[in-house]
Amino acid sequence: MAGSAGKTASLADLGLAARGGAEARITGVSLDSRAVREGHLFAALPGTRVHGGEFITYALRMGAGAVLTDAAGAAIAADALAAHPVPLVVAEDPRQALAYAAALWFAAQPDTMVAVTGTNGKTSVASFTRQIWAALDHPAASIGTTGVEGAFSAPLPHTTPDTLTLHRLLAAMADDGVTHAAMEASSHGLDQRRMDAVRLVAAGYTNLSQDHLDYHGDMDSYFTAKAGLFARLLPDDGVAVINFDDPRGADMAAIARARGQRVIGVGQGADADLRLLVQRAEPEGQILRFSWDGRPHQVRLGLIGAFQAENVLVAAGLAIAAGDAPERVFAVLPRLTTVRGRMSHVATRANGAPVFVDYAHTPAAVATALAALRPHVLGRLICVLGAGGDRDRAKRPLMGHAAAAHADGIYVTDDNPRSEDPAAIRAAILAACPEATEVGDRAEAILRAVDALGPGDALLILGKGHETGQIVGDTVYPFDDAEQASIAVAALDGTDR
Ligand SMILES: CC(=O)N[C@H]1[C@@H](OP(=O)(O)OP(=O)(O)OC[C@H]2O[C@@H](n3ccc(=O)[nH]c3=O)[C@H](O)[C@@H]2O)O[C@H](CO)[C@@H](O)[C@@H]1O[C@H](C)C(=O)N[C@@H](C)C(=O)N[C@H](CCC(=O)O)C(=O)O
Numbered sequence: 424m425a426g427s428a429g430k431t432a433s434l435a436d437l438g439l440a441a442r443g444g445a446e447a448r449i450t451g452v453s454l455d456s457r458a459v460r461e462g463h464l465f466a467a468l469p470g471t472r473v474h475g476g477e478f479i480t481y482a483l484r485m486g487a488g489a490v491l492t493d494a495a496g497a498a499i500a501a502d503a504l505a506a507h508p509v510p511l512v513v514a515e516d517p518r519q520a521l522a523y524a525a526a527l528w529f530a531a532q533p534d535t536m537v538a539v540t541g542t543n544g545k546t547s548v549a550s551f552t553r554q555i556w557a558a559l560d561h562p563a564a565s566i567g568t569t570g571v572e573g574a575f576s577a578p579l580p581h582t583t584p585d586t587l588t589l590h591r592l593l594a595a596m597a598d599d600g601v602t603h604a605a606m607e608a609s610s611h612g613l614d615q616r617r618m619d620a621v622r623l624v625a626a627g628y629t630n631l632s633q634d635h636l637d638y639h640g641d642m643d644s645y646f647t648a649k650a651g652l653f654a655r656l657l658p659d660d661g662v663a664v665i666n667f668d669d670p671r672g673a674d675m676a677a678i679a680r681a682r683g684q685r686v687i688g689v690g691q692g693a694d695a696d697l698r699l700l701v702q703r704a705e706p707e708g709q710i711l712r713f714s715w716d717g718r719p720h721q722v723r724l725g726l727i728g729a730f731q732a733e734n735v736l737v738a739a740g741l742a743i744a745a746g747d748a749p750e751r752v753f754a755v756l757p758r759l760t761t762v763r764g765r766m767s768h769v770a771t772r773a774n775g776a777p778v779f780v781d782y783a784h785t786p787a788a789v790a791t792a793l794a795a796l797r798p799h800v801l802g803r804l805i806c807v808l809g810a811g812g813d814r815d816r817a818k819r820p821l822m823g824h825a826a827a828a829h830a831d832g833i834y835v836t837d838d839n840p841r842s843e844d845p846a847a848i849r850a851a852i853l854a855a856c857p858e859a860t861e862v863g864d865r866a867e868a869i870l871r872a873v874d875a876l877g878p879g880d881a882l883l884i885l886g887k888g889h890e891t892g893q894i895v896g897d898t899v900y901p902f903d904d905a906e907q908a909s910i911a912v913a914a915l916d917g918t919d920r
Pocket residue numbers: 454455456457467468469470471472473474475476478568580581582583584585609610611612638
């Protein structure tokens with residue numbers, strides 16, 4: 424539900440034109456019939472499970488003062504609308520119409536906003552961009568998988584919140600004095616037009632690899648959803664910050680250039696504007712040497728993982744694109760800290776073996792995270808791995824394959840089975856890494872993996888990162904990989920060092 428006491432708007436104020444030119448005084452906007460109150464505009468959207476048109480009858484009973492839907496929704500509710508006529512807006516793309524109406528209803532957003540898309544690295548880039556801004560004294564926030572963080576904080580149910588939640592939040596952030604915001608553009612969010620009406624000055628692209636094919640069907644549709652950030656959302660005078668090292672980076676840059684957007688390329692090749700020259704791993708971080716405008720710079724990052732260079736440079740590119748002087752941006756990079764649950768060092772065995780937690784939940788991320796830790800490990804690299812239920816099934820064996828290729832020991836366990844049979848999910852992973860040890864209970868898998876660590880070994884617990892729950896059926900059981908690792912070390916060594 425979106426409404427505030429006493430506030431009203433006409434349909435025209437919200438950029439909407441009803442059939443026959445009918446008007447209404449709107450008192451709020453809802454996309455769920457259960458949230459409708461007297462005078463609300465009810466947006467009946469085509470969903471993935473059901474058409475919102477099915478709920479128009481209920482919304483009218485709740486006092487809806489107008490309905491926004493598509494032709495299919497209007498047809499579903501034709502009888503109800505005839506019996507109970509209210510102004511009806513029929514839009515070809517009601518999700519996009521709702522996004523623009525929501526932006527007009529809530530009427531404010533932080534002045535300087537950027538968004539980032541890509542299969543992996545969105546949360547990290549959004550967080551790094553926010554951290555750069557904060558270090559440069561801008562009141563800044565990031566919006567994504569880990570919620571709204573920074574100068575404003577709020578929990579979020581989705582990586583890219585639904586359009587009403589999003590614009591309500593943006594208005595609250597602007598009211599609170601937040602001037603800069605970096606948000607994650609998930610492929611679902613882009614496809615569903617959740618952020619179509621956000622005004623962006625710049626947008627970033629990290630990479631594309633397999634995930635979410637349950638929703639998008641194939642990689643081309645998945646790419647097209649992500650490309651909407653540049654093809655549709657970012658205005659012509661916006662700046663596109665694109666990872667040229669990704670195989671689809673050139674395609675994304677072509678889409679941006681066709682719009683007339685300025686492109687800042689990030690990568691190792693000579694064509695990159697922010698060009699990574701040398702990267703050297705250190706025990707607690709890494710040193711980057713890169714060039715901007717042909718001039719070399721060197722920074723020490725307190726971040727583990729070669730892939731973080733890509734995220735940091737995309738974030739730096741976004742901060743530059745949004746108006747800060749490059750020299751000032753580069754000067755604060757050593758202050759960046761990792762997002763919770765991304766290559767986080769969470770415990771150490773008495774024999775010195777470290778335990779890390781990472782959010783890798785795609786085949787590419789599993790490979791990347793393990794490869795990133797390898798230079799820091801003298802002995803064996805062990806991992807704990809599962810895959811989520813009610814998510815892309817095809818990625819499961821690929822995740823098992825990536826683990827087999829990059830780890831010396833694997834414990835296959837559960838990761839949010841949701842409505843699925845956990846044993847079947849594990850079996851799908853194990854098909855590609857039959858040598859792995861299967862331990863369904865995640866706490867026990869972590870305990871056994873920690874127990875297996877000898878001097879020089881390291882453990883990487885993958886998939887849940889910052890998450891604090893294990894979703895089984897509809898129930899969320901408290902579960903935290905970092906906490907379980909500490910408990911395991913304490914149980915085995917008598918102390919968590
Ligand atoms: C597949 C998907 O993205 N679904 C989201 C979508 O639901 P939908 O439109 O398909 O909904 P539906 O259930 O078919 O219902 C259709 C319409 O009827 C309405 N309705 C429904 C029931 C009712 O009683 N009354 C009513 O009005 C619904 O509000 C909806 O507008 O819109 C809903 C409202 O905003 C979301 O809650 C829902 O997220 C589901 C729960 C979800 O799990 N989404 C995940 C996959 C997601 O969005 N993930 C991305 C990416 C994560 C990543 O980064 O990897 C994210 O941004 O978080």
